[in-house]
Each structure stands twice: as structure tokens, then as C-alpha cells.
Amino acid sequence: MAAVTEPVRAPRRSNIPSANVQLPAVQSYTQVNDEIIATLRGTKAWFVGLGLAITALAIGIAAWMYQIYFGLGVAGYAPPVMWGVYIITFVFWVGIGHAGTLISAILYLFRAGFRTTIYRCAEAMTVFAVMTAGLFPILHLGRPWKFFWLIPYPNWRLLWPQFKSPLVWDVFAILTYLTVSTTFLYIGLLPDLAALRDRETHPVRKQIFSLLSMGWRNSDREWRHFARAYLFLAAFSTPLVLSVHSVVSFDFAMALTPGWHATIFPPYFVAGAIFSGIGMVFTIIIPIRRWFNLKHYVTINHLDAAAKLCLTTSLIVGLAYVTEFWVAWYSGNKVEQDYFINRVFGQWWWAAWIMLLCNMVLPLSLFSQRLRRNTTWLFILSLFINLGMWFERFVIVVPSLSHEFEPWQWTQYAPSWVDWAILLGSFGWFSMWFLLFIKQFPVIAIAEVKEIIPPPVRRPHPHEDAIDTSARHLAFETETPGEHD
Amino acid sequence: MRGVLGVFHELDSLVDAVAALKKERSGDITVYSATPRHEIEHVMAHGPSVxxxxxxxxxxxxxxxxxxxxxxxxxxxxxxxxxxxxxxxxxxxxxxxxxxxxxxxxxxxxxxxxxxRVPRLTMTVGYDPRFSDGAFGVWVACPPDKERAVAATLERNGAVEVRSER
Structure with missing residues (x-):
């Protein structure tokens, strides 16, 4: 009887687990210091980038001065659309900040290893994005110099803010978020500032790093309290990040405007914020890892894992979009139903379809591992996500205000050149701070990277088997189309 | 403040040295490492942070x-x-x-x-800039009569450099 044999098949390429976050090309603590501190040297491209950012900021400042002189009417508002580009961009930048805290705090609590090499950039992005967002409510004021009236403090007028107003909730939430994010970033920087201080030879820079590092010495006492404090800061930041965008969503959800008055808004906003922030993380980290030669720190596995997070939040956002339509239909509320039909087929149909395409459809490509590991595609996709998330906020703000209950309230809205110039200025402001940051401070956390590489030992490490030094993912990277373009 | 500073290149040498110093009750020990390590935490055996x-x-x-x-x-x-x-x-x-x-x-x-205890105004005694790079360190605050014994313990356990400071 003839033997039955299985047909021979070509071996399938195995699925690369992105949980593999080891850094096989990083061998020693000194190498970490050398390579990461080397990124602080200024380059021509950096100066060009900084020049462009400052130019964009100058355009924004000029437009704002023009607006202060001539009044808010130059901003393209058309009653009843009295929230336009400024509030859209405010929500956009607050959202951008959220992924930073997600990556630095929430993923820290979950012990997600892929955060280690990307969290510093993400955290800095958070601080500068919130700084940018905080400008927009002030820009939106007719008399911006009176913004401090929103802060509760004893004053001769005996006036206090209205604590039941969502706008006051915003003030508390955003200021808390900015303070805690900045604190979290700075505390995480302390050991790295000490490393910079100890390496620095220029006397002035050494003095500055000495002051900033506060005499940090890497002692066991410092590390013991640092670890606990960092954990608690992460634990505080986790509910904070969820609360801040929930509070921002209340700005809308507390109003009886069609399309806004929905209980789905807080989770919808939080998911959208994290989604947009991850998009911005890709926009920032992919050029940085290439220009700064940090591909062996921010590996394809790290990007792959972050792309899965991006896909997950995209699916949640997509579900929220669909649920909004379902709620409108199921409510039986004619005004709400008309609003949602108007959203996709009315005067702003193009904005809605840009939003749906960029936020729901294109991210589905991340189901493909090959595309998740293709940095060129991730970068292009991240630009679409940034665009789509700005338009999401446009779709929330403008169609609702321009299509309220009564036909006399139905109107048009077109941003003016002042709106666009200030939007450009906000990108200049954000980019300027970020570019200044990456040349003064390490873009990758030196101390935390050292935690994940094997320490130098005389005897074999008892957990050596658990450390994957096979460089499998590096071998895979070279096969990935677009990675080395 | 007076004592002995030892510089190590390997983590396990450092841990062995600290264990030996604790056994000998040589004085107050401070350990330096560029990153927090559980091995150091265990050998120092401090309680939870307040x-x-x-x-x-x-x-x-x-x-x-x-x-x-x-x-x-x-x-x-x-x-x-x-x-x-x-x-x-x-x-x-x-x-x-x-x-x-x-x-x-x-x-x-x-x-x-x-x-x-940060901010720290002075850090010249009992510290070496190599501790934020690739080296590990032990500082033992002890009276002059114990310095020789502490230095011997550090060298015996693999210290690449030992020096007295004050």
C-alpha cells in the first residue's frame, strides 16, 4: 500500500508578535547615553524647521493683532454660527494631547513595553498641544485680556465664576491637565537631565542642566521614591485624561442643540482624542526615528503595537459615528433626524465624508500587518487622521449651529483668512516648542531604555532566557516595503 | 561627610559588595545606578516609600x-x-x-x-559622573578607622576603583 504523504507547501511567514519590544541592537548603558544625547546636536534641517515654525507663528500673531484691533467680526462668524474655527481647533489640540498621556501614563500602568521609546515624544506633544489648545478660548474672547475672570480668586468686584457652566469646568480641567502633564514630563526628565549634566562640558550648559536636574544623583533613595511618585502621577493622569475630554464634550452635550445633546459624547470624544493623538504621534515619531538614526530604539515592533492601538480607537470612533445616526433615528426626534441627514447630504456633506473616509475607512488598512509595519504608509495615514479629526470637530460644531430648530436659524459659515492664519499660527506655535524641546532634551527616555536592556554582569543573568536578542524583528524590517525608502 | 566610594562595572558585583557591607555593618550605604534595578532594591531592603x-x-x-x-x-x-x-x-x-x-x-x-532630598545644592562628595552613564557605585559613610576595611570589602567584590572622600 502506497504511503499517503502531505503535499509540500511553502512555509508561511509567521506573524511577528509586536509585544516583542526588546532592543537587540542596544547593548550597553553607555551606548544609550551616546546615541540619545547625540540627537541634541543642532542641524541645518532643524534650524530650517524652526524658522518655518516661527514664520507660521508670526503670521498667526499678526492675524490675532488684526482681530483685536478690528474685533471678532473679522473671524468669519455668521450668527448663529458663533463657534467656528477657534473652538474646532481648541478641541482638536486638546485631543492631540490625549494620546501623549495615554502612552506615558495609561500604558505605563498596563506595563506595555512598546511605550518606553515613544513616550517622551508623546508626553512633550501633550504639553505643547495643551498649551496650544489653551490659547483658543482666549482668542475666541472679544476682550481676551479679561480671560482671568474665569479663574476663581478673591477680587474687589466680589464676583465669582458660574460653577454650573461647562466653560468654567473647562478652565479647571484644562489647567489641571496642563499642570499635571508638565509635572509628569519634568519628573520623568530628572534622571535624564542628570545624565546630560554629567556629560556636558560647556560650563554654561552644564550649569543649566545642574539647575534643571536639581542635583539628582541616581541614588537608591532617589529611585525608591521616584518609582512610587511616578506610579502615582501615572495613576492620577489616567482618570484625568479620561475626564478632560469628557469635560470638553460637555461644552457641547450640555446644550440643547441638535447633534450635540447626547450622552454618547464623553466616550466618543475620549476615543476620538486618543485616536487623533496617536495619529500625531506617528506624524512626529516617524521622521524623528529616521532623521535622528533611532530606528533601533523605536523599532517596527513599537510602531506595529501603536498602530494596533490606532486601529482599535478608530473602530471605537467609527462605532460612535454610526451610533449617533442610530440614536437620531431611534429617538423619533424630527429635528435630530433632519440634522443627521443634513450632516451627510446637506451643505457640509464634503466635510462629513472627509471625516468618515479619514477616520473610519483608511485606518481599516491597519488590519494588514504589512501596512502596520510600513512606516511610509503609517506616516501618510497619520496625516489623513490629523485632517479627518480636524474635520470631525468641524462637522460637530458648524453643521449643528447652522442647522438648528427653526428655518430662520439655518445659515452659512465660511472661515475668513484670519481664521486660517490663526490656525496656521497654532501649528507654528506647537512646532516651535516641540522643535526647541527635541534639541534641548532627550527625545527618548534614557533611564527607562536602560531598564529594558540587560545590565552588565559577571555571572549570567538569572532571567537571561527571557530576553530575546535574536533580532528577529530587525530581519523582518528589511523585508518591509517602504521601511528603508 | 566622610567615607569610601567604590565604582563597579557589573551589577552582580555591586549587589555582592552591598550584601557584604551590610553584613559587616560598615556604615550608611548609598547605591548609585543609572536606572532603578530590583536587585538593588532587594539587597538594600528598604521599606515602602512614604x-x-x-x-x-x-x-x-x-x-x-x-x-x-x-x-x-x-x-x-x-x-x-x-x-x-x-x-x-x-x-x-x-x-x-x-x-x-x-x-x-x-x-x-x-x-x-x-x-x-532634592533639590540638592552640593553633590561633589560621594558621587561620580560615571554613575549616570554605565557604571554602578557604592558610597559608604564611615569613620576614618573603618575606611580600610570598607575599601577591602569593595575591592574583594569587584570594585574597579575605590577612593576615600570627605
Missing amino acids: VRRFTLIGGLLGATFGYWIAIWASDYWPLVVGGKPIAAWVPYTIFGFEMMVLIGSLATVAGLFINA
Whole structure:
């Protein structure tokens, strides 16, 4: 009887687990210091980038001065659309900040290893994005110099803010978020500032790093309290990040405007914020890892894992979009139903379809591992996500205000050149701070990277088997189309 | 302050040296490493950090302040709307929560600074810049008569450099 044999098949390429976050090309603590501190040297491209950012900021400042002189009417508002580009961009930048805290705090609590090499950039992005967002409510004021009236403090007028107003909730939430994010970033920087201080030879820079590092010495006492404090800061930041965008969503959800008055808004906003922030993380980290030669720190596995997070939040956002339509239909509320039909087929149909395409459809490509590991595609996709998330906020703000209950309230809205110039200025402001940051401070956390590489030992490490030094993912990277373009 | 500083290139050598020094009761030991290591934590065997108490107290004070400022201001300047409470606890929870996070976080940082003794104005004694790079270090604060014995223990356990400082 003839033997039955299985047909021979070509071996399938195995699925690369992105949980593999080891850094096989990083061998020693000194190498970490050398390579990461080397990124602080200024380059021509950096100066060009900084020049462009400052130019964009100058355009924004000029437009704002023009607006202060001539009044808010130059901003393209058309009653009843009295929230336009400024509030859209405010929500956009607050959202951008959220992924930073997600990556630095929430993923820290979950012990997600892929955060280690990307969290510093993400955290800095958070601080500068919130700084940018905080400008927009002030820009939106007719008399911006009176913004401090929103802060509760004893004053001769005996006036206090209205604590039941969502706008006051915003003030508390955003200021808390900015303070805690900045604190979290700075505390995480302390050991790295000490490393910079100890390496620095220029006397002035050494003095500055000495002051900033506060005499940090890497002692066991410092590390013991640092670890606990960092954990608690992460634990505080986790509910904070969820609360801040929930509070921002209340700005809308507390109003009886069609399309806004929905209980789905807080989770919808939080998911959208994290989604947009991850998009911005890709926009920032992919050029940085290439220009700064940090591909062996921010590996394809790290990007792959972050792309899965991006896909997950995209699916949640997509579900929220669909649920909004379902709620409108199921409510039986004619005004709400008309609003949602108007959203996709009315005067702003193009904005809605840009939003749906960029936020729901294109991210589905991340189901493909090959595309998740293709940095060129991730970068292009991240630009679409940034665009789509700005338009999401446009779709929330403008169609609702321009299509309220009564036909006399139905109107048009077109941003003016002042709106666009200030939007450009906000990108200049954000980019300027970020570019200044990456040349003064390490873009990758030196101390935390050292935690994940094997320490130098005389005897074999008892957990050596658990450390994957096979460089499998590096071998895979070279096969990935677009990675080395 | 006077003592002996040892520089190590390997983590296990450092751990062995610290264990030996603790056994000999040589003096107050400070260990330096460029990154926190569980091996060092275990051999030093300190108790849990007290930073958590600062966090708890700060968080409770913050939550109390957040609720108090909103309730007090509403009571001081009441806006009477039919059927609506003057002080509404549901929206005021936002202030309680945000202030809990803010004051709790700042208290945590204060706890870190107080317990870790930073900012530190001087750091020349008992420290070496290599400790933020690739080397590990041990500083033993001890009287002059013990310095020789401490130095011998450090060298026996693999220290690549030992020096007395004051």
C-alpha cells in the first residue's frame, strides 16, 4: 500500500508578535547615553524647521493683532454660527494631547513595553498641544485680556465664576491637565537631565542642566521614591485624561442643540482624542526615528503595537459615528433626524465624508500587518487622521449651529483668512516648542531604555532566557516595503 | 561627610559588595545606578516609600477644596432658578475631582522631593559622573578607622576603583 504523504507547501511567514519590544541592537548603558544625547546636536534641517515654525507663528500673531484691533467680526462668524474655527481647533489640540498621556501614563500602568521609546515624544506633544489648545478660548474672547475672570480668586468686584457652566469646568480641567502633564514630563526628565549634566562640558550648559536636574544623583533613595511618585502621577493622569475630554464634550452635550445633546459624547470624544493623538504621534515619531538614526530604539515592533492601538480607537470612533445616526433615528426626534441627514447630504456633506473616509475607512488598512509595519504608509495615514479629526470637530460644531430648530436659524459659515492664519499660527506655535524641546532634551527616555536592556554582569543573568536578542524583528524590517525608502 | 566610594562595572558585583557591607555593618550605604534595578532594591531592603502618604493627604485636601470653593461661591452669590439646587453636587464633582488630581499630584511631587532630598545644592562628595552613564557605585559613610576595611570589602567584590572622600 502506497504511503499517503502531505503535499509540500511553502512555509508561511509567521506573524511577528509586536509585544516583542526588546532592543537587540542596544547593548550597553553607555551606548544609550551616546546615541540619545547625540540627537541634541543642532542641524541645518532643524534650524530650517524652526524658522518655518516661527514664520507660521508670526503670521498667526499678526492675524490675532488684526482681530483685536478690528474685533471678532473679522473671524468669519455668521450668527448663529458663533463657534467656528477657534473652538474646532481648541478641541482638536486638546485631543492631540490625549494620546501623549495615554502612552506615558495609561500604558505605563498596563506595563506595555512598546511605550518606553515613544513616550517622551508623546508626553512633550501633550504639553505643547495643551498649551496650544489653551490659547483658543482666549482668542475666541472679544476682550481676551479679561480671560482671568474665569479663574476663581478673591477680587474687589466680589464676583465669582458660574460653577454650573461647562466653560468654567473647562478652565479647571484644562489647567489641571496642563499642570499635571508638565509635572509628569519634568519628573520623568530628572534622571535624564542628570545624565546630560554629567556629560556636558560647556560650563554654561552644564550649569543649566545642574539647575534643571536639581542635583539628582541616581541614588537608591532617589529611585525608591521616584518609582512610587511616578506610579502615582501615572495613576492620577489616567482618570484625568479620561475626564478632560469628557469635560470638553460637555461644552457641547450640555446644550440643547441638535447633534450635540447626547450622552454618547464623553466616550466618543475620549476615543476620538486618543485616536487623533496617536495619529500625531506617528506624524512626529516617524521622521524623528529616521532623521535622528533611532530606528533601533523605536523599532517596527513599537510602531506595529501603536498602530494596533490606532486601529482599535478608530473602530471605537467609527462605532460612535454610526451610533449617533442610530440614536437620531431611534429617538423619533424630527429635528435630530433632519440634522443627521443634513450632516451627510446637506451643505457640509464634503466635510462629513472627509471625516468618515479619514477616520473610519483608511485606518481599516491597519488590519494588514504589512501596512502596520510600513512606516511610509503609517506616516501618510497619520496625516489623513490629523485632517479627518480636524474635520470631525468641524462637522460637530458648524453643521449643528447652522442647522438648528427653526428655518430662520439655518445659515452659512465660511472661515475668513484670519481664521486660517490663526490656525496656521497654532501649528507654528506647537512646532516651535516641540522643535526647541527635541534639541534641548532627550527625545527618548534614557533611564527607562536602560531598564529594558540587560545590565552588565559577571555571572549570567538569572532571567537571561527571557530576553530575546535574536533580532528577529530587525530581519523582518528589511523585508518591509517602504521601511528603508 | 566622610567615607569610601567604590565604582563597579557589573551589577552582580555591586549587589555582592552591598550584601557584604551590610553584613559587616560598615556604615550608611548609598547605591548609585543609572536606572532603578530590583536587585538593588532587594539587597538594600528598604521599606515602602512614604510618598504615598503625601499623595493620599494631597488628594483628600484637593477634593475637599474643589467641592468647598464651588459650594461656598454658590452660597455666597446664589443664582436662584426654579427647581434647581443652589449647590449642585453632580457638576461640582468635576471641581472635586480636578482639584483632587491637581493637589494630589503636586503633593506627590513634594513628597518625592522631601524624601529623596532634592533639590540638592552640593553633590561633589560621594558621587561620580560615571554613575549616570554605565557604571554602578557604592558610597559608604564611615569613620576614618573603618575606611580600610570598607575599601577591602569593595575591592574583594569587584570594585574597579575605590577612593576615600570627605
